[in-house]
Amino acid sequence: MAGFLASVLKNVSSKILSRSFLSTGFESPLGTNLAQRCISTSVASNKYYVKPNYLKRWARRDQKRREMFAEYEQKRGRLRMLSKCDILPSAVRKQAAAELAELPKDSSITRVRNRCVLTDRGRGVIGRFRISRIMFKYYAEKGLIPGVQRSQW
Numbered sequence: 001m002a003g004f005l006a007s008v009l010k011n012v013s014s015k016i017l018s019r020s021f022l023s024t025g026f027e028s029p030l031g032t033n034l035a036q037r038c039i040s041t042s043v044a045s046n047k048y049y050v051k052p053n054y055l056k057r058w059a060r061r062d063q064k065r066r067e068m069f070a071e072y073e074q075k076r077g078r079l080r081m082l083s084k085c086d087i088l089p090s091a092v093r094k095q096a097a098a099e100l101a102e103l104p105k106d107s108s109i110t111r112v113r114n115r116c117v118l119t120d121r122g123r124g125v126i127g128r129f130r131i132s133r134i135m136f137k138y139y140a141e142k143g144l145i146p147g148v149q150r151s152q153w
Contacts, residue, residue: 058115058122059115059120062112062113068107069109069111072104073107073109075103076103079099083097114130116131116132117130118132118135119132119134
């Protein structure tokens with residue numbers, strides 16, 4: 001009995017692992033093409049704006065600046081504090097200022113721009129939602145932003 005049970009479990013597990021159980025008589029009530037049907041009837045791709053899966057030129061540049069800022073953040077902060085410290089001798093302060101000037105310009109936080117996560121737009125970005133004013137209006141009118149509704153009086 002135990003050998004029979006083990007062979008049945010082995011047979012069932014091999015069919016499940018090989019994903020061939022749909023062709024052996026076990027039919028889904030939704031059909032065999034379920035994944036393709038779900039993708040083709042997706043509401044989001046038909047009705048609403050969908051961001052492309054690539055970054056535009058300015059967003060790629062901004063991403064590079066963010067990575068560079070993360071790399072040099074601690075070093076830049078230490079050099080800034082050394083160059084502004086009144087207790088240290090002026091020679092040390094000047095050397096720290098010179099080293100700070102030698103760092104790449106793109107490693108500064110002022111070079112980083114807040115951009116819309118949907119359209120990569122650089123202006124009119126609403127900071128709390130990280131989307132541009134245009135996309136904010138678009139999604140708010142459709143009721144897709146939680147907690148946001150048009151004011152009525």
